[in-house]
Amino acid sequence: MIAVLGLVVGVVVGLVVRPVVPSGVEPYLPIAVVAALDAVFGGLRAMLDGIFDDKVFVVSFLSNVVVAALIVFLGDKLGVGAQLSTGVVVVLGIRIFSNAAAIRRHVFRA
Amino acid sequence: MSLLTNVMEHSLDEGYAEAAARRGASGPSRLPRALSSKLGLAAGLVLAAVVVTLGAAQTQVSAPAEARERQKLIDRIQDETRGADALQKDVDSLRDTVDAEQQAALKSRGDGDRLVELLAAATPVHGPGVELVVDDAEEASSGDTGGPRESTGFSDTGRVRDRDMQRVVNGLWASGAEAITVNGQRLTALSAIRAAGDAILVDNRPLAPPYTVLAIGDGKRLGTAFQNSVDGQYLRMLQHDYGIRADLSVRDDLRLAAAPSLILRYATPDPAAPGTPGGRSAHPQGAGSAGRAGHGASGNTSGNKKGEK
Numbered sequence: 001m002i003a004v005l006g007l008v009v010g011v012v013v014g015l016v017v018r019p020v021v022p023s024g025v026e027p028y029l030p031i032a033v034v035a036a037l038d039a040v041f042g043g044l045r046a047m048l049d050g051i052f053d054d055k056v057f058v059v060s061f062l063s064n065v066v067v068a069a070l071i072v073f074l075g076d077k078l079g080v081g082a083q084l085s086t087g088v089v090v091v092l093g094i095r096i097f098s099n100a101a102a103i104r105r106h107v108f109r110a
Numbered sequence: 111m112s113l114l115t116n117v118m119e120h121s122l123d124e125g126y127a128e129a130a131a132r133r134g135a136s137g138p139s140r141l142p143r144a145l146s147s148k149l150g151l152a153a154g155l156v157l158a159a160v161v162v163t164l165g166a167a168q169t170q171v172s173a174p175a176e177a178r179e180r181q182k183l184i185d186r187i188q189d190e191t192r193g194a195d196a197l198q199k200d201v202d203s204l205r206d207t208v209d210a211e212q213q214a215a216l217k218s219r220g221d222g223d224r225l226v227e228l229l230a231a232a233t234p235v236h237g238p239g240v241e242l243v244v245d246d247a248e249e250a251s252s253g254d255t256g257g258p259r260e261s262t263g264f265s266d267t268g269r270v271r272d273r274d275m276q277r278v279v280n281g282l283w284a285s286g287a288e289a290i291t292v293n294g295q296r297l298t299a300l301s302a303i304r305a306a307g308d309a310i311l312v313d314n315r316p317l318a319p320p321y322t323v324l325a326i327g328d329g330k331r332l333g334t335a336f337q338n339s340v341d342g343q344y345l346r347m348l349q350h351d352y353g354i355r356a357d358l359s360v361r362d363d364l365r366l367a368a369a370p371s372l373i374l375r376y377a378t379p380d381p382a383a384p385g386t387p388g389g390r391s392a393h394p395q396g397a398g399s400a401g402r403a404g405h406g407a408s409g410n411t412s413g414n415k416k417g418e419k
Contacts, residue, residue, distance in 0.1 A: 002148045002149075002151065002152050003151055003152065003155055005152065006151065006152035006153070006154075006155030006156045006159070007155050007156075007158075007159045008159075009152075009156050009159070010155060010156040010157065010158065010159020010160045010162075010163065011159045011160075011162075011163050013156065013159075013160055013163075014159060014160040014161075014162075014163025014164050014167060015163055015167065018164075018167060019160075019164070021164060021168060026168070029161075029164065029165050029168055030165060032161050032165070033161055033162050033164075033165035033166075036157075036158040036161040036162050037162060039123075039154075039158060040155075040158050040162075042121075042122055042123050042126075045121075045122055046122060046123075046126040049122070049126070050130075051126045051127060051129065051130035052126065053125070053126055053129035053130070054147045054148070054150050054151035054154070055129070055147070055150065056123060056125035056126050056128075056129050057151060057154055058150055058151065058153070058154035059125070060123045060125055061154050061157065061158055062154075062157075065161065091117050094114070094117045094118060094121070095117065095121040097121075098118055098121035099121050099122060102121070102122070
């Protein structure tokens with residue numbers, strides 16, 4: 001209940017407050033979005049697996065976002081930013097996919 | 111591959127498994143019970159939702175801006191294109207005016223200047239002559255690789271080059287041609303045949319093969335004279351050695367269009383020279399020799415056009 005409330009509050013806050021993203025951070029926003037989605041799907045799957053842990057969820061979410069942004073930042077400094085962000089998106093995308101598959105197996109038993 | 115396999119197999123954060131193991135016997139607790147951990151979870155979810163929403167919002171905001179910019183650019187391009195079209199139309203109409211004025215001026219000078227007009231390619235002409243079709247060799251590739259010489263452009267020896275066309279035209283002038291078009295482009299005293307990239311240009315207009323050269327002259331004699339000339343032999347050599355196709359045929363009546371327009375900006379008659387002041391009506395020589403002289407000067411397609419005659 002409180003989880004759904006948190007999600008709704010987050011969406012509302014994002015829409016209403018519309019905090020201005022600093023232009024320095026803007027390039028990392030897409031990566032952060034993918035990392036956040038990955039964390040959410042991972043948490044959902046863990047919940048269905050019965051091993052959910054709120055601390056793990058929050059910490060993994062924050063560290064995923066930060067690490068992904070850092071990798072891309074480093075890549076930008078080294079001139080391989082586009083390639084590295086592709087790599088991050090691929091890895092996180094694969095994780096999202098397999099987590100979604102696991103969730104599907106839980107929900108539909110198929 | 112092992113990296114990908116690793117990613118596929120460990121899609122779930124291992125922290126969950128470890129945390130579950132730590133809890134161990136206390137049984138699987140699916141969701142946090144304590145209020146503080148509930149709040150922590152909610153905060154994490156709020157953060158996740160904010161990030162995702164922000165990402166979506168950012169895209170929604172920036173997409174229309176980009177589209178607007180794009181549309182603006184498109185509008186500008188279209189505006190400028192319209193402007194350029196209008197200017198081109200102006201140029202065309204002015205050119206037509208100039209042409210008409212030129213024709214009128216030439217006509218007003220009387221019958222003798224009909225010849226000047228003819229020789230300056232300012233008027234369409236017709237008469238007997240020859241038609242010479244020159245084309246690239248069959249196997250000459252135009253663009254695709256894998257040809258016999260694995261090369262494209264003028265490095266392919268099976269292609270007709272600007273030099274070949276220059277020699278052909280030159281040979282026709284030398285053999286007694288009086289008016290020549292190449293693919294419908296009338297050659298004037300100001301015409302140049304040159305190459306740009308892959309194409310042959312006549313008067314800055316690119317031509318596509320096959321190149322049809324129409325030359326007005328004494329049909330049969332012009333043909334044989336050309337065949338026997340150095341340039342005719344050169345063309346035969348091209349045919350023989352490189353497979354370039356050339357076909358010469360005598361025609362009874364050829365129609366040649368006028369050159370688009372002739373504009374001299376810098377050249378003016380020299381008053382000191384005999385015969386030139388007072389306009390061209392004072393042609394000192396007879397019609398025939400004046401014609402020869404006129405064409406002898408018409409030479410930036412070649413140096414020795416009429417000189418050898």
